[in-house]
Amino acid sequence: MNSKREADKHMQQFYRYVEDHSAGYVQELQSLLREPSIITNTIGMTSTATLIEQIMLRMGCQVRQITCGDSKPYLYGEVGSGPPTILFYNHYDVQPVEPLNEWDFGPFSAEVHDGYVYARGAADNKGSLSAALAAVETYRKVIGDLPFRVKFLFEGEEEVGSYNMERLAQTEKELFQADLCFWGSGVLDNSGHPYISFGLKGMAYIELRCSTLRSDIHSAMAAIVDSPVWRLLYALTSLRDARGTITIDGLDTHVRPVSAEDRDRLVPSDFDPDYFRDLFGIKEFLHSNDPRELMERLFFHPSLNICGIRAGYTKGGTKTIMPREAWANVDLRLVPDLTPELVVNLLRTHLDTLGFGDVELLLKCAIPGYRHQPSADHLARIRQASLETFHSEPSFLPMMAASGPMYHVCAPNRLPVLSFGVAHQGSHIHAPNENIRVHDFIQGIKFIGRVLDLFGCPNRSGI
Amino acid sequence: MNSKREADKHMQQFYRYVEDHSAGYVQELQSLLREPSIITNTIGMTSTATLIEQIMLRMGCQVRQITCGDSKPYLYGEVGSGPPTILFYNHYDVQPVEPLNEWDFGPFSAEVHDGYVYARGAADNKGSLSAALAAVETYRKVIGDLPFRVKFLFEGEEEVGSYNMERLAQTEKELFQADLCFWGSGVLDNSGHPYISFGLKGMAYIELRCSTLRSDIHSAMAAIVDSPVWRLLYALTSLRDARGTITIDGLDTHVRPVSAEDRDRLVPSDFDPDYFRDLFGIKEFLHSNDPRELMERLFFHPSLNICGIRAGYTKGGTKTIMPREAWANVDLRLVPDLTPELVVNLLRTHLDTLGFGDVELLLKCAIPGYRHQPSADHLARIRQASLETFHSEPSFLPMMAASGPMYHVCAPNRLPVLSFGVAHQGSHIHAPNENIRVHDFIQGIKFIGRVLDLFGCPNRSGI
Numbered sequence: 001m002n003s004k005r006e007a008d009k010h011m012q013q014f015y016r017y018v019e020d021h022s023a024g025y026v027q028e029l030q031s032l033l034r035e036p037s038i039i040t041n042t043i044g045m046t047s048t049a050t051l052i053e054q055i056m057l058r059m060g061c062q063v064r065q066i067t068c069g070d071s072k073p074y075l076y077g078e079v080g081s082g083p084p085t086i087l088f089y090n091h092y093d094v095q096p097v098e099p100l101n102e103w104d105f106g107p108f109s110a111e112v113h114d115g116y117v118y119a120r121g122a123a124d125n126k127g128s129l130s131a132a133l134a135a136v137e138t139y140r141k142v143i144g145d146l147p148f149r150v151k152f153l154f155e156g157e158e159e160v161g162s163y164n165m166e167r168l169a170q171t172e173k174e175l176f177q178a179d180l181c182f183w184g185s186g187v188l189d190n191s192g193h194p195y196i197s198f199g200l201k202g203m204a205y206i207e208l209r210c211s212t213l214r215s216d217i218h219s220a221m222a223a224i225v226d227s228p229v230w231r232l233l234y235a236l237t238s239l240r241d242a243r244g245t246i247t248i249d250g251l252d253t254h255v256r257p258v259s260a261e262d263r264d265r266l267v268p269s270d271f272d273p274d275y276f277r278d279l280f281g282i283k284e285f286l287h288s289n290d291p292r293e294l295m296e297r298l299f300f301h302p303s304l305n306i307c308g309i310r311a312g313y314t315k316g317g318t319k320t321i322m323p324r325e326a327w328a329n330v331d332l333r334l335v336p337d338l339t340p341e342l343v344v345n346l347l348r349t350h351l352d353t354l355g356f357g358d359v360e361l362l363l364k365c366a367i368p369g370y371r372h373q374p375s376a377d378h379l380a381r382i383r384q385a386s387l388e389t390f391h392s393e394p395s396f397l398p399m400m401a402a403s404g405p406m407y408h409v410c411a412p413n414r415l416p417v418l419s420f421g422v423a424h425q426g427s428h429i430h431a432p433n434e435n436i437r438v439h440d441f442i443q444g445i446k447f448i449g450r451v452l453d454l455f456g457c458p459n460r461s462g463i
Numbered sequence: 464m465n466s467k468r469e470a471d472k473h474m475q476q477f478y479r480y481v482e483d484h485s486a487g488y489v490q491e492l493q494s495l496l497r498e499p500s501i502i503t504n505t506i507g508m509t510s511t512a513t514l515i516e517q518i519m520l521r522m523g524c525q526v527r528q529i530t531c532g533d534s535k536p537y538l539y540g541e542v543g544s545g546p547p548t549i550l551f552y553n554h555y556d557v558q559p560v561e562p563l564n565e566w567d568f569g570p571f572s573a574e575v576h577d578g579y580v581y582a583r584g585a586a587d588n589k590g591s592l593s594a595a596l597a598a599v600e601t602y603r604k605v606i607g608d609l610p611f612r613v614k615f616l617f618e619g620e621e622e623v624g625s626y627n628m629e630r631l632a633q634t635e636k637e638l639f640q641a642d643l644c645f646w647g648s649g650v651l652d653n654s655g656h657p658y659i660s661f662g663l664k665g666m667a668y669i670e671l672r673c674s675t676l677r678s679d680i681h682s683a684m685a686a687i688v689d690s691p692v693w694r695l696l697y698a699l700t701s702l703r704d705a706r707g708t709i710t711i712d713g714l715d716t717h718v719r720p721v722s723a724e725d726r727d728r729l730v731p732s733d734f735d736p737d738y739f740r741d742l743f744g745i746k747e748f749l750h751s752n753d754p755r756e757l758m759e760r761l762f763f764h765p766s767l768n769i770c771g772i773r774a775g776y777t778k779g780g781t782k783t784i785m786p787r788e789a790w791a792n793v794d795l796r797l798v799p800d801l802t803p804e805l806v807v808n809l810l811r812t813h814l815d816t817l818g819f820g821d822v823e824l825l826l827k828c829a830i831p832g833y834r835h836q837p838s839a840d841h842l843a844r845i846r847q848a849s850l851e852t853f854h855s856e857p858s859f860l861p862m863m864a865a866s867g868p869m870y871h872v873c874a875p876n877r878l879p880v881l882s883f884g885v886a887h888q889g890s891h892i893h894a895p896n897e898n899i900r901v902h903d904f905i906q907g908i909k910f911i912g913r914v915l916d917l918f919g920c921p922n923r924s925g926i
Contacts, residue, residue, distance in 0.1 A: 040780030214744030222768035281677030305685035312771035317503030401683035
C-alpha cells in the first residue's frame with residue numbers, strides 16, 4: 001500500500017502537469033500536423049523528420065537519422081537506461097488527402113473546432129506519435145531521470161508498406177532489442193473508453209492490370225472486340241463472392257479456424273454495429289449482425305477490398321471509347337498463415353486457371369501479420385493505467401483489423417506488442433476530415449506516461 | 464453516250480482543279496483542325512462555328528446560326544436551287560483528347576507527316592466536313608451555278624449525343640426537307656477503297672453509380688462492410704457474359720433476327736479480321752473469326768461497352784481505402800427496335816430484380832438508330848462516282864456500327880441516307896493520333912463533287 005501511495009503521488013504530479021500544459025502539447029501537435037508528409041507523393045518528408053528530430057533532441061534523446069536503401073529517414077532515439085527497455089514504434093508519414101473537396105478544413109491547417117483537431121495524420125498517426133514524445137519528455141521533467149530505457153523508432157514509409165523495415169531490422173539488430181513494443185495505433189470509443197490490441201493483420205496490396213489492346217478503340221467495335229475493362233471486371237469478380245467471401249482457389253485452406261480461446265476473448269460490447277452503421281451509412285454488414293461474429297471476421301478472416309479502379313475516360317461528360325487498358329489496386333488483409341507472397345502465388349494460379357493470364361499482377365506492398373497475446377500481468381498494468389487516466393476499464397482486443405510493420409519490428413525478438421492510440425471511432429482514418437479529440441490526446445499522454453511507469457518501474461507501483 | 468462524254472468533260476475539269484489546288488484545301492482543313500472544339504469540355508465551340516460560317520459565306524451560302532434551347536450553334540446554309548435537294552449533315556465538335564501523353568503530335572497542331580494529317584477531329588469529322596464544303600465551292604467555281612439545292616446542317620453536339628437535334632427537327636421542319644441526306648462519316652481501306660453505308664446503330668450512354676457509404680472507410684473494414692465498388696462490379700458483370708453477349712433481362716427479345724437479305728448484303732471481303740487484329744493488337748474476336756459473322760455482329764447486334772470506370776484512389780502509389788462510391792459510363796449500341804428509353808427501362812428492372820436497387824442510372828445520351836436501304840439506281844450513281852474518283856468499286860454496307868443523329872435528321876421525311884467519309888481504317892477515331900490521309904481527303908472532294916453532280920443532275924450524266 002505504501003508503494004502504491006507513493007506511485008500515486010508522483011503520477012498525480014505528472015497528470016496535473018499534463019493538464020496544466022495541455023495548450024502547449026496541442027500546439028506542438030499542430031506544428032507536426034502542418035507539415036504534410038504524404039509518402040505516396042513524397043511530399044514534405046524531410047522537413048517533418050527534421051521537426052521530430054528537434055523535439056527528440058530537446059527532450060534529451062540520443063538521435064540518429066538512419067536511411068536504409070532508398071528509404072525515407074528513420075528517426076531513432078534513445079533516452080534513459082534500462083532494463084527494462086520499451087520500444088515506441090510509430091510513423092510520421094500520412095495518407096494522401098484526396099478527395100480534397102470533401103474536407104471541411106484544409107488537411108494541413110490543423111484547425112481546432114469544438115474540441116477536435118482536424119488534419120491528415122491527426123489520427124494516423126501523428127497524434128499518437130506526439131503523445132508518446134510528450135509523455136516521455138514530461139515524465140523526465142516532472143518525475144526525473146528515467147529508470148528504464150525508452151527507444152523511439154519512427155519511420156516515414158508505413159502508409160506504403162514499410163518496405164525497408166525488414167532490411168533495417170536485419171542491419172540494425174540492436175535497435176530492435178527491447179522488452180515491449182508500444183505501437184501508437186488504436187481508438188477510443190465515444191465515451192473515451194480505450195481499445196488496446198495485441199496484434200495486427202498482414203496486408204498484400206496488389207495491382208491488377210489488363211492491357212490487351214494496342215490503343216483505345218471506337219466503342220462501336222465492342223460488338224466484336226473484347227475489352228480489357230470487361231476482362232478485368234470478370235477477373236476481379238472471380239476473386240470474391242457477393243457476400244464478401246474470398247474465392248481465390250486454395251486460399252481458404254490457409255485460414256486457421258478461430259480457436260475457442262480467441263472467440264472467448266471477443267467481448268460483444270466491444271463492437272457496436274449501430275455506431276458504425278450510423279457513422280458510415282452502412283445498411284447491412286456482411287456475414288452477420290452479431291458483434292462477436294463481426295469481430296471474428298474483422299480479426300481472424302482475410303478480406304479483399306478494391307482501393308481504386310480506373311479505366312478509360314473518367315472526366316465529366318461523355319466519351320465513347322473502348323479503353324486499351326484497365327487497372328485496379330486491391331488490398332487483402334491477411335491472417336497469420338497467409339503471407340503476402342503466398343497470396344500472390346495463389347492469385348496468379350487462380351487467374352491463370354480461369355484464363356486470365358493477360359491480367360498482370362504487381363505486389364506493391366507486402367506486410368506479414370503479427371500477434372503476441374500478453375500475460376495476465378501485462379494486462380493488469382494496462383488496466384491500471386486505463387482506470388487512472390481514462391477512468392474506464394479498457395477493452396482488450398486480441399488483434400486489430402488494420403496492418404502495420406510489427407512483424408519486422410517485433411518478430412526478431414518476439415516482443416510483446418501493445419497497441420494504443422489517441423484516435424477515436426469517428427476519426428475518419430485515411431479519409432477526408434480526419435480528426436482526433438483534444439481530450440483523448442491529453443488523456444493519452446497521461447496513459448502513456450502511466451504505462452511507462454508501470455512497465456518501466458514495476459516494483460515502484462507495487463504490482 | 465453523248466451526254467456521258469459531256470459529263471466526263473465537265474467533271475474532268477473539276478477533278479483537275481481539285482488536284483491543282485490540293486495544297487489550299489489542306490491548308491483550310493488545317494485551320495479548321497487547329498480550332499479545338501471539344502464539346503465535352505465546351506472548349507472553342509464558338510470560334511470553330513465562326514470559322515465555318517466564314518467559309519460558307521465566302522462560297523455564296525445563305526447562312527443562319529441557329530440555337531435551340533441550350534444548344535451550341537447549329538450552322539445552316541443553303542446554296543443553289545432545286546429540286547433536287549441534297550442535305551449535308553455533319554458536325555464540328557470533336558471528342559476529348561485524353562490520354563494526351565499517347566499523342567505523337569499536338570492534337571490541335573494539325574501537322575502533316577508522310578501524307579497524313581494528325582489532329583483530333585481529322586477523321587471525326589472535320590475532314591469530311593471540309594471536303595463537302597470544298598466540293599460544293601469548287602463545283603460552283605469550275606462548273607457554274609448549282610442546278611440543285613445544297614443544304615448544309617452542321618452541329619456542335621454530335622459527340623455528346625446531338626441532344627437538341629430532335630427539338631430542332633420539330634421547330635425548323637423546313638431545314639430537313641430534302642431528297643437525300645449525305646452524312647460525311649465513313650472510311651476507306653488501305654488501298655483507298657471506299658466503304659459507303661446506309662444506316663447506323665442507335666446508342667444509349669448510361670452512367671451507373673453506386674454510392675452506398677457516407678464516406679471513404681479504412682480498408683480494414685472490408686472484412687465486414689460491403690463496398691460500393693464491388694457492388695458496381697457485380698452489377699456490371701450481370702449485364703454481359705464473358706463472350707460479349709448482353710444478358711440484360713428481356714433485351715434479346717427486341718433484337719430482330721438478321722434477315723436473309725441483310726446477310727446477303729454482307730460481303731466477306733469487306734471485313735479483314737487480320738487488319739484489325741494487327742491494328743489494335745486484338746488476339747481473338749468475340750463470337751467468331753468469320754468476316755461475315757463479325758459484320759453481322761457489328762451491324763445487327765447490340766453491344767455493351769464500358770467507356771470509363773472509376774472509384775477510389777487512382778493516382779500513383781498506394782492508398783488503403785474503401786471508396787464511398789464507384790461509377791462507370793457504359794454505351795450500348797442499339798439495333799432498330801431497341802430504343803435508348805427501352806434499354807434504360809430494361810436495365811433498371813434487371814438491376815432491381817437482382818437486388819441492385821442502389822445502383823443509380825443516368826441516361827446521358829440517347830440516339831435512336833436509322834436505316835434506309837437505297838435503290839439500285841442510287842447504288843449505281845455512287846458506284847460510278849467511286850470508279851471515277853477512287854478508281855475502285857465501292858463497298859456498300861447496309862449499316863455502320865457507329866451512331867449519329869440520322870434518326871432525327873432523316874426520319875421526319877424518310878430521307879435516304881448515304882454515309883461516306885474521308886477517314887480510313889487506321890484513323891484512330893476517338894483515340895490518340897487521330898489522322899486522315901491527305902490523298903483520301905483530296906479524292907473525297909472529287910467523289911463528293913461527282914455524287915452531287917450525279918444526284919443533282921441525273922439527266923446530264925445519262926444514268
